[in-house]
Amino acid sequence: MREVGIGGAARVSGVHVETIRYYERIGLVVAPPRSSAGQRRYGPVELRRLRFVRRARALGFSLDEIRALLALGAGGHACAEVRDIAQRHLDEIGRKIADLERMRATLAATVALCAGDAAPDCPILEALSDTEPVAGG
Amino acid sequence: MREVGIGGAARVSGVHVETIRYYERIGLVVAPPRSSAGQRRYGPVELRRLRFVRRARALGFSLDEIRALLALGAGGHACAEVRDIAQRHLDEIGRKIADLERMRATLAATVALCAGDAAPDCPILEALSDTEPVAGG
DNA sequence: GTGCCATCTGTAGCCGCTACAGGAGCAAGC
């Protein structure tokens, strides 16, 4: 028997115990069989699924996207749909990066105004209070 | 009187009506005076504060950071502290960008595996299920 | 006076967990 309890599953999959239960509760992963005393027992199939979810989360997929990916994996591999989900997510990552880079540029420029501590009023606070719009905001 | 109601304040500041009330509720902005009928009236000072919060949010500051910035602005301008908060936030933006760029690289490489639709099994799902660790995960 | 928007309070929902409380199971040591 290569079955493990929820703690072992957490160690093997890298998903926290509470998170595993959470995923089960919201129906993201299927409830595993239980021992006679009612404790969850995870076999290779369930562990593989948990790893899948952890990897997809690490790539920033939402739980809904992961749900869709799991369904596509279980059904007959609609490869084009998988690609579509992944590509859309990739585009969104790009948008997030662009947003953050705009923030960084604006904020860096603002911080640069405050070179030392010899200023009369704090230029950072001034910049945040000014009437002109902030770039990217 | 250049005072406005909460709707006008929302238009002028760019902060939604519900969000203004939310900010007041959590004590981020001071409750403005009320009209005789109990409606909020915003003057230039309050509007300036709302704009400040909106700008800072647009730059990704958390509400707690903004609270600190507002306190520093109200008190005697501890410019070094302001700079400190801004610099730390800048560092965190950098970390987020780096995380997202790692995600993007990994995901792009994975999507690239699925060039067309002639593959036997979906390489994206395969990559997510494999045992080797995902880069950056 | 009547229509209609703005405003009021209060509460519940979103995402993706995380952190409890208060109990039961289980393996090892004495």
Add this chain to the structure above:
DNA sequence: GCTTGCTCCTGTAGCGGCTACAGATGGCAC
């Protein structure tokens, strides 16, 4: 057989930062 100390159980509430209602007034135009 009994204690010790971990694991596991269920259920609920909290986080940040809003957003979306419901149901009741306010205020102004026609």
